[in-house]
Amino acid sequence: MVATTETINQVKTTTDKYKYGFSTNIEVDKAPKGLNEDIIRFISQKKEEPKWMLDWRLEAFKKWKRMEKPNWAKVSFPDIDFQDIYYYAAPKAKKKLNSLDEVDPELLKTYEKLGIPLNEQKMLAGVAVDAVFDSVSVATTFREKLSEVGVIFCPISEAIKNHPDLVKKYIGSVVPVTDNYYTALNSAVFTDGSFVYIPKGVKCPMELSTYFRINEKNTGQFERTLIVVEDEGYVSYLEGCTAPQRDENQLHAAVVELVAMNNSQIKYSTVQNWYPGDEQGKGGIYNFVTKRGKCLGENSKISWTQVETGSSITWKYPSCILMGDNSIGEFYSVAITNNAQQADTGTKMIHIGKNTKSTIISKGISAGKSQNTYRGQVQIQKGAYNARNFTQCDSLLIGDTCSAHTVPYINQHVSNAKVEHEATTSKISEDQLFYCMQRGLDTEQATSMIVNGFCKEVMKELPMEFAVEAQKLIGISLEGSVG
Amino acid sequence: MPILEIKNAELSIDNKKILKGLSLNVNEGETHAIMGPNGSGKSTLSYMLAGRDGYELDNGNITFDNIDLTPLSPDERSNLGLFLAFQYPVELPGVSSTNFLREIFNSRKKYLGENELSHLDFIKHLRKVAENLSIKDEMLKRYVNFGFSGGEKKRFEILQMALLNPKISVLDETDSGLDVDALKIVSEGVNNLKDKKNAVIVITHYQRLLDYIKPDIVHIMSDGKIIKSGDADLALYVEKNGYSEILNEKS
Numbered sequence: 001m002v003a004t005t006e007t008i009n010q011v012k013t014t015t016d017k018y019k020y021g022f023s024t025n026i027e028v029d030k031a032p033k034g035l036n037e038d039i040i041r042f043i044s045q046k047k048e049e050p051k052w053m054l055d056w057r058l059e060a061f062k063k064w065k066r067m068e069k070p071n072w073a074k075v076s077f078p079d080i081d082f083q084d085i086y087y088y089a090a091p092k093a094k095k096k097l098n099s100l101d102e103v104d105p106e107l108l109k110t111y112e113k114l115g116i117p118l119n120e121q122k123m124l125a126g127v128a129v130d131a132v133f134d135s136v137s138v139a140t141t142f143r144e145k146l147s148e149v150g151v152i153f154c155p156i157s158e159a160i161k162n163h164p165d166l167v168k169k170y171i172g173s174v175v176p177v178t179d180n181y182y183t184a185l186n187s188a189v190f191t192d193g194s195f196v197y198i199p200k201g202v203k204c205p206m207e208l209s210t211y212f213r214i215n216e217k218n219t220g221q222f223e224r225t226l227i228v229v230e231d232e233g234y235v236s237y238l239e240g241c242t243a244p245q246r247d248e249n250q251l252h253a254a255v256v257e258l259v260a261m262n263n264s265q266i267k268y269s270t271v272q273n274w275y276p277g278d279e280q281g282k283g284g285i286y287n288f289v290t291k292r293g294k295c296l297g298e299n300s301k302i303s304w305t306q307v308e309t310g311s312s313i314t315w316k317y318p319s320c321i322l323m324g325d326n327s328i329g330e331f332y333s334v335a336i337t338n339n340a341q342q343a344d345t346g347t348k349m350i351h352i353g354k355n356t357k358s359t360i361i362s363k364g365i366s367a368g369k370s371q372n373t374y375r376g377q378v379q380i381q382k383g384a385y386n387a388r389n390f391t392q393c394d395s396l397l398i399g400d401t402c403s404a405h406t407v408p409y410i411n412q413h414v415s416n417a418k419v420e421h422e423a424t425t426s427k428i429s430e431d432q433l434f435y436c437m438q439r440g441l442d443t444e445q446a447t448s449m450i451v452n453g454f455c456k457e458v459m460k461e462l463p464m465e466f467a468v469e470a471q472k473l474i475g476i477s478l479e480g481s482v483g
Numbered sequence: 484m485p486i487l488e489i490k491n492a493e494l495s496i497d498n499k500k501i502l503k504g505l506s507l508n509v510n511e512g513e514t515h516a517i518m519g520p521n522g523s524g525k526s527t528l529s530y531m532l533a534g535r536d537g538y539e540l541d542n543g544n545i546t547f548d549n550i551d552l553t554p555l556s557p558d559e560r561s562n563l564g565l566f567l568a569f570q571y572p573v574e575l576p577g578v579s580s581t582n583f584l585r586e587i588f589n590s591r592k593k594y595l596g597e598n599e600l601s602h603l604d605f606i607k608h609l610r611k612v613a614e615n616l617s618i619k620d621e622m623l624k625r626y627v628n629f630g631f632s633g634g635e636k637k638r639f640e641i642l643q644m645a646l647l648n649p650k651i652s653v654l655d656e657t658d659s660g661l662d663v664d665a666l667k668i669v670s671e672g673v674n675n676l677k678d679k680k681n682a683v684i685v686i687t688h689y690q691r692l693l694d695y696i697k698p699d700i701v702h703i704m705s706d707g708k709i710i711k712s713g714d715a716d717l718a719l720y721v722e723k724n725g726y727s728e729i730l731n732e733k734s
Contacts (some may be wrong), residue, residue, distance in 0.1 A: 432574075435573040437556065438560075438569075439587040440562050442557075449575070449578055453576055
């Protein structure tokens with residue numbers, strides 16, 4: 001489905017527009033390149049992990065070796081050589097950190113530059129941050145304040161040591177090790193990520209946020225996030241991601257698991273801005289991520305909101321398993337691709353409990369020579385009486401060399417369930433552009449305004465502080481796409 | 484002082500000549516009306532002035548405040564102070580009217596080197612201007628032109644005109660689709676903005692708008708040219724006798 005307009009012709013470079021493309025010069029601890037049992041033992045040892053964790057990893061590695069790479073997604077890229085990647089890179093710590101004041105100033109500067117000040121006094125009020133740099137968490141803010149109400153927010157490597165029962169109980173319970181090729185790989189080699197635990201009846205008093213940064217060359221980032229919210233609990237969590245501008249591709253294969261108990265709610269928002277590669281498609285991050293939430297309790301609710309502007313390839317389907325009766329799953333997504341970017345993203349809503357409801361709003365925007373695919377599955381299993389789903393997929397094309405695809409799968413095994421699917425494809429019309437420009441807005445302002453309007457339903461789901469940032473990001477990602 | 488000078492404008496679309504040597508001078512403080520039958524090139528003239536893609540001149544030239552307009556993009560022309568009230572205003576789904584208005588208002592302020600208004604100050608200013616055009620808050624909360632009635636769309640155009648305070652405004656068939664009450668509100672809005680320093684070009688089919696917006700000069704356009712100019716009485720004459728007599732006169 002390609003629309004043409006004469007006015008939209010040339011796609012300019014956007015590489016100079018990626019303002020997070022710098023790298024930090026810092027001494028690192030690295031494991032040797034490649035992947036084998038020794039590397040896994042090395043990682044586990046570095047993290048001072050208990051034996052059960054190491055065994056879990058080794059088991060995952062064994063299974064991974066027998067698995068095949070998935071090839072069903074509408075993306076193409078050269079074969080990844082898994083022996084040519086570093087699986088562990090960490091800034092060399094001079095000694096054990098006791099407080100933020102002891103974090104390497106070079107690192108603090110890096111995050112400052114990224115707009116994420118880790119100094120608590122300077123922080124946005126009401127947001128606690130866990131900063132993950134390559135393979136380790138370098139700082140987590142507001143931990144004491146959170147622990148006063150019983151909220152645990154810490155690097156997962158610490159949780160494995162300090163809260164082993166919780167981690168043991170839930171890790172792999174939503175995304176099984178062998179769910180897919182990359183989850184098995186992640187389970188074997190994951191290095192850090194965030195752990196959140198909200199006890200019964202607690203509404204987390206501030207937004208929690210993790211900021212992922214890939215810095216080292218040839219290094220894969222394999223993070224693992226686990227969020228568990230007990231009965232009547234609530235948390236809003238946001239993740240942001242950036243990486244330096246490099247000519248080679250880098251792999252980011254994360255696993256995120258969410259567990260929501262009775263009457264609890266998890267709101268998970270992502271602003272993904274990994275380096276997308278240059279206008280020819282050279283370099284950039286391969287973002288192969290498995291995110292899934294389980295509404296285990298009755299009346300529980302999980303909402304995924306994502307704004308995906310970066311990565312050379314995105315392969316990501318944040319999903320909800322709606323087990324508890326009356327549970328609710330939501331997926332709000334904006335995926336923007338420009339130049340040679342490829343995105344295959346969407347969601348899965350698995351209805352198991354009675355009266356479960358899900359809503360999917362997906363907005364795909366393609367420019368340049370990019371490919372943007374929505375792939376979604378709605379499954380109404382036996383017993384999911386009265387389940388409801390509403391899906392709306394809208395695609396917006398900018399220019400005539402990009403493409404958008406919508407691939408919905410619907411499996412319905414209950415007669416009184418209701419599944420609705422709407423899809424539209426449109427393009428930014430010349431009329432709209434001309435109208436805005438006649439009022440004095442330049443092409444980029446006009447495009448950004450129209451696109452932001454197109455994404456409105458999703459943007460309004462983002463927490464305030466990040467919605468503004470995301471709006472700007474959309475403008476930046478599309479700079480030069482309308483000539 | 485001339486604001487706008489069009490000399491011998493020739494323009495074709497899809498190899499078909501639409502404007503065939505059109506000339507027009509508009510001075511500060513003047514209101515011009517351009518009338519003519521369907522297909523005479525009136526809307527083409529307005530797009531050409533605003534710099535729409537595909538409406539570039541084959542021949543002739545246009546100057547605005549002694550600046551050559553031809554190489555300038557639509558936004559640059561807008562910034563200079565040229566405003567076009569669209570015959571068919573375009574819908575922008577998802578774009579809140581208030582945000583849109585603030586964006587265009589501040590972008591004009593920025594161009595003029597004046598202070599941009601904060602959100603709150605802008606809202607106060609906007610309320611005042613909107614009230615004069617009987618535009619309610621509720622309408623400003625909706626998306627730009629989205630689901631607006633014909634009358635609302637036209638009032639929204641004049642609201643933008645009032646906020647941008649242009650030097651020259653081209654009103655392209657602003658009367659079409661308006662009932663008498665709406666016509667009055669829109670015309671009053673235009674008249675209130677009129678001063679000795681700016682100018683208005685009213686493009687219309689019918690004389691009735693000119694009962695409310697009094698033109699100093701009336702032009703009759705036909706087949707891509709202005710074939711006759713006169714004072715307000717010319718419009719009344721057309722109203723009574725139709726275009727055919729003037730057209731025949733010419734041929």
